[in-house]
Amino acid sequence: MKGLRKITPYVPGEQPNYPAMIKLNTNENPYPPAPKVADTLKDFDVEQLKRYSSIDNLALKNALGAKHQLSPEHFLIGNGSDEVLAFCFLAFFNSSDPLLFPDITYGFYKVWADLFQVPFKELPLNDQFEIVIDDYKQLNGGIIIANPNAPTGLFKPLSEIEYLLKENPEVIVIIDEAYIDFARCSAVTLLDSYPNLIIIQTFSKSSSLAGLRVGYAIGNPDYIQIAESIKSSFNPYSVDMLAEKLAVAAVEDSAYYKEITQKICTTRDWFSKNITNFGFSTLVSKTNFVLLTHPNLNMNELYHYLETKDVFVRYFPKIERLNNYLRVSIGTQVEMEKVSQLLHDYVINDHE
Amino acid sequence: MKGLRKITPYVPGEQPNYPAMIKLNTNENPYPPAPKVADTLKDFDVEQLKRYSSIDNLALKNALGAKHQLSPEHFLIGNGSDEVLAFCFLAFFNSSDPLLFPDITYGFYKVWADLFQVPFKELPLNDQFEIVIDDYKQLNGGIIIANPNAPTGLFKPLSEIEYLLKENPEVIVIIDEAYIDFARCSAVTLLDSYPNLIIIQTFSKSSSLAGLRVGYAIGNPDYIQIAESIKSSFNPYSVDMLAEKLAVAAVEDSAYYKEITQKICTTRDWFSKNITNFGFSTLVSKTNFVLLTHPNLNMNELYHYLETKDVFVRYFPKIERLNNYLRVSIGTQVEMEKVSQLLHDYVINDHE
Known part of the structure; x- marks a missing residue:
């Protein structure tokens, strides 16, 4: 058979689920999702599902815009932060210079780099499992760092994130903030000064909505637009109607x-x-x-x-x-x- | 800025929505989704959303397996048939020979080919807007045809689909059956004889669930496994918990x-x-x-x-x-x- 992709199957972790566990x-x-999410679900008219979901997710972008005090053009909404990250890899990491990320971090960065044939280099954490920001001053085609990092849980102060952004003005630097609400210090405040910054957040962790699949990128509208084009060329309706409505309810609670x-x-x-x-x-x-x-x-x-x-x-x-x-x-x-x-x-x- | 993807933004169609229209x-x-879908939604416990959705969508694969009398390994479930098609393009169309599809068909085939840099050739419909199967006997790296075709609405009888499969044993032939329930003659019956056949179906049209985003591929388990690996390497949880449960209810009604x-x-x-x-x-x-x-x-x-x-x-x-x-x-x-x-x-x- 011609044309088959040779790929090492990524084996996802187990998801056991029984009452006593x-x-x-x-x-x-x-903890369960917010009461407002429960109410929104209860009030939802099933007949609406016969229509396509929103193509621009403007309701959710507006809710997030109000929360972060940014215009809706700063947001790309996707089916979980995994999909958003995949779109960002396709949109931003097309250099022949290597993408840089830590050797111990979210395991999917390497998987996307492999899938999209992005050259990459894994930089070792130090003996205390910390990211060494100075290591990221070498030639590169982009950087992605989780802050806090996983599975270490360690947090980098914003001063170091800012230094990283300042030292790499010619590439997109993604800060994956899946866990940021437990650290309470988002890099969102750096967006105005650093157009190369893209932040990723999710409803799966602090918003108790892992089963709903909603995540988003925040960044300079010009770059967000490129990622939006990738989404539009891949699967424009990936956030379903219920998911968007419940996510809006979550932001408002x-x-x-x-x-x-x-x-x-x-x-x-x-x-x-x-x-x-x-x-x-x-x-x-x-x-x-x-x-x-x-x-x-x-x-x-x-x-x-x-x-x-x-x-x-x-x-x-x-x-x-x-x-x-x-x-x-x-x-x-x-x-x-x-x-x-x-x-x-x-x-x-x-x-x- | 380095590494940005140059892409012509795909402009999605308008989705106006006001009561009188x-x-x-x-x-x-x-028509609204089935009563069983409405009941399932009403009975859904919102707290479940704090957990990740199913990684293997086995509940839905089993329901579809019972419907089509096939084992669950024959199915790949995704976020609408658009996502499933995108995964199939990445999985199956990696040849340097051109992918073939009609010049007038679902507009997204060309968009995915562009996005993933798949060489392709658009073959003109004849004067009656029909697909000419004999044109697809030339050198190619895969074939994708919508049956019934869109936006023509014309249907090809299975004998012609079978001829197409027989003449192209060395490439994957995707038959996109988004509208098949209105034609009532699926190529599913050809699966046993033609391992190169991949069929795409969706819950968006005949199942009144466009807003829910669920679609699937049916095919030889060996090839489905490759597309499943792409999904696992891109966004493994893309079908959310509610979407899977409501889709199962739809199959059962x-x-x-x-x-x-x-x-x-x-x-x-x-x-x-x-x-x-x-x-x-x-x-x-x-x-x-x-x-x-x-x-x-x-x-x-x-x-x-x-x-x-x-x-x-x-x-x-x-x-x-x-x-x-x-x-x-x-x-x-x-x-x-x-x-x-x-x-x-x-x-x-x-x-x-």
Whole structure:
């Protein structure tokens, strides 16, 4: 057969889902979507679905514009931040010079670079798992960094992001802020000064809407327009009618989300501190997950042990430097107390 | 700025939407989604949206498998047939020989070929606007044909599709069956004999779910797996949780859809025949739209006249051979009687 693409199948992570489990493996939000989202869903007239969804997503762009105090032309809306990132790769990373990103970061950057045949270079995190901004001063065709980074959870202050933007005025620098609401310090304030900045945000984490698939890019309208052209040439209606309406409702119910985000951060900081009592340590997370380890325990074994207790976390067997770490999403306080107790029991029972 | 993609922005069609209008410009279904879809939406627990949607869409693959009597591995589910087609272009059309498709067909084939830099050749329809299958026996790197074709509405019998498949065993042949339920003769029966066949279907037309964005490919599991790998490397969760659940409900309410499809076909045939009384003619449509013309009238003027009467149809100014045709989606019988009356009045009043 002619013309078939030879591609190494990307194997997505498991998504187990049964009532008794504590699901802490994909950084989902443990709290339900906002009451206004629930009301909007309840009031939705199913007959509307016979019509195509919005081609320009202007309702959502206006809601986001009001939130961020930017005009609607600053936004590209897509089917989750994954689709938005894919469009941005196609729109902005067409140089023969390599795209730069950290060696330990969101695993999909490498997948898109492979898919679209973008040359790239993975720059190692330092010994403390930090991004070294000075490394990004070399010749490149673009830069993408997650801030906070995943799966480390570490946050770069805006001064360093600004330095990165200043040193790379001739390429697009994407700052992937999937977890920014848990860090509360978005690079949006830098947009006016740095036209090369593109920010990515999502409704999947802090907005409790992972199942709805809505994400967006924020940037200079001239560059957003290029990404919009790619979207229009690929799948112009990718955000369905229900998804857009519920996302608008979520933007308009910011008080609720502020409250649950605060709860998650409080639980995260409590959990991180509490498990130090039985020898665990975590990187300082500004996200809704923690990367944890223990000097005397095998984390792969712990991963399987937790699974037997219906607690599902994430282990990264393919990332050498993380082979003794687990990434644990932050659930409700009650869930994390249970997990903490399990870790405690595991340590004192027979594993040291 | 380095690395920006130079792309001619694809300008999507207008999507006006106000209560009084008769919207016949995008081949939407005039009837609401099935009662079972409405019930499923009403029963949906909004809290579920905090979790990611299904990574494998197995519920929908199983429902479609039962409908078509095929195993779930025969299906790729995507965000509308547009996304599925985009993945198929990336998966199957990587030859240096040109992809073949008709010069008058779904306008997006050319857009994807441009976006993904696939060499292509547009083969002219004959004088009756028919696809000439013998033209597709030349050297090629793949073939894509819409059956029924759009915007002509003409249907190719399966014997000709089979001949096309037989003559091109070394390339993937995509048959885009977006409108097949109005023709009632799918190429699905040819799948067993022709592994090079990929069929595309959608929930946007006959299932009244354009706003939901669900489409799918049916094909040999080995080839479907390649397209699935592209999806997994681009945006693995593109079908949101609500969309999948409502699509499953639609598949399971086939009696309702059989009924409304029949109604649309009856109205289509009545409308096509009735407007011949005032000099219009249509191509013989096996879809939910008709391509009409009139020997003594200017269709562009008629298009604008209908707009003033709140009737929105489609005119294709960029397609030379269609510059005196209008594509009119089939609405309800009541709507089409109104349109028929308008056409009648337009003809007798002062335009001949």
